[in-house]
Amino acid sequence: MQKYSLFSLIKNAFRNHKDWEVAWKNPKPKKEYDVVIIGGGGHGLATAYYLAKEHKIKNIAIIEKGWIGGGNVGRNTTIIRSNYMYDANARFNEFAMNLWRNMSQELNFNVMFSPRGIINLAHSDVQMNAFSRRGNSMRLNGIDAVLLDREEVKKLIPMADFSENVRFPIFGGLMQPSAGTARHDAVVWGYARQADSMGVDIIQHCEVNGFDIVNGKIKGIRTSKGNIKTKKVGLCVAGSTSILAEKLNMTLPIETHLLQACVSEPIKPILNYVVTFGAGHFYSSQSDKGEMVMGGDLDGYNSYAQRGNLPTLQHVLTEGLALFPFLSKLKMLRTWGGIMDMSMDGSPIIDKTHIEGLYLNCGWCYGGFKSTPASGWTFAYTIAKDAVHELNANLSLNRFSTGYLLDEKGLGTKTWIG
Amino acid sequence: MLFIKCPYCGDRSQNEFAYGGDATVKRPEINKEVSDKDWDNFVYLRKSPRGKHLEFWHHVSGCRQWFKIQRDTSTHEIFKTFKVTEEI
Numbered sequence: 001m002q003k004y005s006l007f008s009l010i011k012n013a014f015r016n017h018k019d020w021e022v023a024w025k026n027p028k029p030k031k032e033y034d035v036v037i038i039g040g041g042g043h044g045l046a047t048a049y050y051l052a053k054e055h056k057i058k059n060i061a062i063i064e065k066g067w068i069g070g071g072n073v074g075r076n077t078t079i080i081r082s083n084y085m086y087d088a089n090a091r092f093n094e095f096a097m098n099l100w101r102n103m104s105q106e107l108n109f110n111v112m113f114s115p116r117g118i119i120n121l122a123h124s125d126v127q128m129n130a131f132s133r134r135g136n137s138m139r140l141n142g143i144d145a146v147l148l149d150r151e152e153v154k155k156l157i158p159m160a161d162f163s164e165n166v167r168f169p170i171f172g173g174l175m176q177p178s179a180g181t182a183r184h185d186a187v188v189w190g191y192a193r194q195a196d197s198m199g200v201d202i203i204q205h206c207e208v209n210g211f212d213i214v215n216g217k218i219k220g221i222r223t224s225k226g227n228i229k230t231k232k233v234g235l236c237v238a239g240s241t242s243i244l245a246e247k248l249n250m251t252l253p254i255e256t257h258l259l260q261a262c263v264s265e266p267i268k269p270i271l272n273y274v275v276t277f278g279a280g281h282f283y284s285s286q287s288d289k290g291e292m293v294m295g296g297d298l299d300g301y302n303s304y305a306q307r308g309n310l311p312t313l314q315h316v317l318t319e320g321l322a323l324f325p326f327l328s329k330l331k332m333l334r335t336w337g338g339i340m341d342m343s344m345d346g347s348p349i350i351d352k353t354h355i356e357g358l359y360l361n362c363g364w365c366y367g368g369f370k371s372t373p374a375s376g377w378t379f380a381y382t383i384a385k386d387a388v389h390e391l392n393a394n395l396s397l398n399r400f401s402t403g404y405l406l407d408e409k410g411l412g413t414k415t416w417i418g
Numbered sequence: 419m420l421f422i423k424c425p426y427c428g429d430r431s432q433n434e435f436a437y438g439g440d441a442t443v444k445r446p447e448i449n450k451e452v453s454d455k456d457w458d459n460f461v462y463l464r465k466s467p468r469g470k471h472l473e474f475w476h477h478v479s480g481c482r483q484w485f486k487i488q489r490d491t492s493t494h495e496i497f498k499t500f501k502v503t504e505e506i
Binding site for chain 1: 419420433437439440454461462464465471489491492493
């Protein structure tokens with residue numbers, strides 16, 4: 001593989017950039033693989049990368065229905081954080097944070113990781129107490145957390161509405177200074193390029209139509225590009241999980257819902273942090289291009305449409321204006337939607353299944369991007385060793401029936417209620 | 419914007435309604451022995467189909483009645499709305 005560096009850039013500039021290698025090939029599927037990963041998003045690509053790198057399994061295929069990076073990994077709002085209260089979630093996402101910090105070097109691809117800090121706003125004394133508790137839990141897990149009072153928040157985001165008569169006055173906030181953003185497309189391309197260079201076949205525009213299971217063991221998959229034999233299959237398809245689960249006669253604790261996001265026209269730098277306004281169902285950050293990146297709640301009904309509806313967007317932006325009145329001057333550049341695999345407790349599932357050789361990675365709700373490296377790392381471990389790692393031991397499929405829920409937000413099973 | 423035909427009030431905009439989830443899920447019968455598996459099915463497990471989905475909606479900013487909708491989850495087309503006591 002050609003290494004990306006200043007030297008290679010200069011060298012190729014002299015050749016009019018005609019000699020760059022393709023970043024990944026476009027192979028035809030082979031008859032048999034050691035491991036097949038279904039889903040060429042961030043998590044699937046990361047899984048294949050860590051399977052090849054950490055576990056030395058080279059005969060791997062990634063099967064992707066569309067094109068790599070065309071799903072949620074290209075549709076999210078690029079936030080990376082580990083501000084969780086429960087030990088299992090905090091440790092898992094802090095493990096991801098450590099992989100993020102070194103990702104550009106490791107992948108030889110600039111993922112533009114920008115640890116600019118995230119501020120969750122609080123709007124009452126009670127919420128300040130809850131945030132204080134969450135911050136303490138984070139610090140016990142070695143994660144940086146700072147409780148900010150109203151004046152401290154005002155110094156960081158003076159453009160927010162700090163007037164007295166607003167519906168949700170800002171009392172303060174909880175900040176994780178090490179949180180931030182990264183360029184999501186670069187994460188896809190970086191993992192894909194490295195996985196490809198280690199021999200992983202990335203097969204795009206190939207849909208999985210069925211599974212061959214004999215005596216409770218996986219034997220292969222049937223795809224639109226022919227049958228593929230394999231003893232291990234990793235399911236990494238986020239919002240499409242329930243569609244494949246139906247082909248496996250499995251019913252999962254997941255519902256697929258629609259989430260929208262949008263960006264404004266680019267403006268000069270104004271917002272240096274990721275800010276969440278939970279009481280108003282709104283959050284925002286400013287991209288490196290200057291666009292205000294904004295998001296909020298689910299559309300609120302089961303959907304596979306990847307395309308949102310106006311009332312939710314209107315609601316989110318109304319709340320956005322309540323927090324940041326200056327947004328009213330901006331024009332909208334783009335809006336889009338993605339489909340979320342909403343689990344019944346708000347936490348993901350990375351586990352074995354009752355079918356031998358079939359592994360499940362799903363339930364990311366609207367927070368999968370930040371976990372991409374940890375998800376790939378632990379899923380690769382689970383597939384290679386046929387065992388869960390300490391980090392994903394609590395992200396089990398049976399935690400719902402046994403009662404060991406990871407209900408971080410305490411929302412219950414009505415996943416569409418924000 | 420979805421236009422939803424409430425069985426009691428007629429066509430109204432989506433803004434007046436709240437979603438209530440999968441309407442095919444049946445609660446285990448009261449006062450009978452319930453296995454953990456049945457309870458798990460009722461509380462957590464959902465088919466979440468792509469295509470026709472029968473679901474509850476609540477006309478929360480209107481007549482406040484609950485009712486059922488058969489809707490396509492990939493196109494958002496609404497085929498039919500029913501009262502809760504009606505079957506397809």
